[in-house]
Amino acid sequence: MLTEFLQFLLSGVTVGATYALVGVGFSIIYNASQVINFAQGEFVMLGGMMAWFLFERAGLPMPAAVPLAIAGTVMVGLALEKFAIEPARNASIVTLIIITIGASIFLRGGAQLVWGRDFHALPALSGDAPIDLSGVAVNPQSLWVMGCTLIVIVLLHWFFSHTMTGRAMRAVAFNMLAAQLAGVNNRLILMFSFGMSAALGALAGVLIAPITLTYPDVGIMLGLKGFCAAILGGLGYPYGAIVGGLIVGISEAMTAGYVSSAYKDAVAFVIILMTLFFMPNGLFGRRGIERV
């Protein structure tokens, strides 16, 4: 009974951790621009695809392939900001969001062209042999996912509270005009946000690729679930997105395990609807703050 529960929990936390990484990316870009970047899932895909390409095709060792894949995705993120978002920065938020949707379709199509439509497998970082923890079968890759997410949380906390750039990002999120008047370079912050979100997405992509394989469409569902995580946690609250991601992941696993797997995919979207009905600002969003 207990092992069953723990097995479900393990599944939920692993999946939830990837949703969290994607969700944090949504929040960071939202903070800098109020834009919801629907190409976030494609960062996940690019991370996994590039890592596979560098490792399997270019023959690089894993410790080189992974950072290079993340760096490559960051370049794509920066280019997206520079060539798609920045030229349209005077357009309305809705226009910018539509641009990101266009970018996501473009990136998916590009990936299909370059790497083909087939799925590709990236080997697990430390083998496929499951670890048996008193009846609970743990995939070593799950530990990597959870461990890296934990490290990212700690680093993010340090970054937002102890570095000048991090504080400037928080200032922009709080009040863009005031931050600008205090000398914060808005455009640089926006650029930086896209780079950071791309890095987080790519990291999630690299970590999850050995579990789920990687293919051009892999980012669609992960992006949507990450969006749910960000909404649940309160858009613009990176820590909220982490909690949101874990809640979505664990609810999905428990629903599949205890209720019916037919409803599993509906869970995330029911959560989004419930959040928007009853807590439009999410779990951690402060009430009554209206950004205009």
Add this chain to the structure above:
Amino acid sequence: MIRDIIGRAIGGLMSALAALIVAAGGAAAAEPIKIGSFLAVTGGASFLGDPEKKTLELYVAQINANGGVAGRQLELVLYDSGTDAKKAASFVKRLIEDDKVDIILGGTTTGETMAVVPLVERAGIPFISFAGAGVIIEPVKKWVFKTPHTDGLAVQKIYEDIRAQGLKKVALFAGSGGFDKSCRANAHELAGKYEIDIVADETHGKGDTDMTPQLTKIKNTGGVEAFLYCGFGADAVVAAKNYRQLGLTLPHYQSHGSASKRFVEGTAGASEGMRLPAAALLVARQLPDSHPQKKLALQFEADYTARYNEPISTFGGHAYDGLMIAIGAIERAGSTDPEKVRDEIEKTANYIGVDGIYTMSPDDHLGLDTNSFVMVEIRNGDWQLLK
């Protein structure tokens, strides 16, 4: 009006030119037999459509080099539907109205095929589809035939194997795509006939990253004797990996949708010991010499790899069989009269193809049975034919 006249003038010129060329070649001056085709050469199903196109082009050229069919050359009119059912329908209209083809082969996916069924039925042109689902030929449509195995046949073959081992209680796990759902429905429908009890029935969403909760439930279901997964692609790989992660050791069956090397590579060893039904082509070398399909399968493989320098896939086989059935029918009919050709396709009997041995009838426009599949087991990352 003027366009019409110009069109006719050009058409006349073209046929005069064609006649000249044919006459120069010394062959019979008869008009070519026009074979129309629409395939998903690009787009989502390109991994199916591309080998189909290559197979058609290869064999049309080969047949023409050998003197054609009944003294007439073949002319292939092929359009790329881009895996889009709407485009497929407009290309088929063009094939019927402008190109005036004698027969239509193709329709890589079920969606494209079903979109053009009303058109060919209305125009009265024989049509052989290369798409998988049983719905194409059930109920029987007068002008529509198909060559690939259906998921129902795969389930029957798997159930036969399960029963042959004296097993009975099956846990079913299926994805949510069209193929997955159809396979699951068949698994339920056919269970009674094979005296199989489905004791667990789980599903997962498309692109799911972790399926251990569903599989844990199956693991904890009492009395399960065999495991059947309905689905293909990356989802099938995740299911196989999670199955191994949880230490499940029940006999693991998947459909012919997983009969690809990419699947085996993707599972990184987690598919060892898995059994699945596959076309004989996949294990042509292992077939006993007495197997009727062996010679043809090896010949097809040799032709294809020699021309394109890439490994064969079973999808090209669908196109090969479609083309050969069409040509056999035209030869027997002695003309390209659509009604006669259609009747002859329906009378196809004991045609030994790449996908199996076809015997069609007015109630069966596929003509394959479970003998067209062989059971294979994955051993050391390769296919092992089961006797």
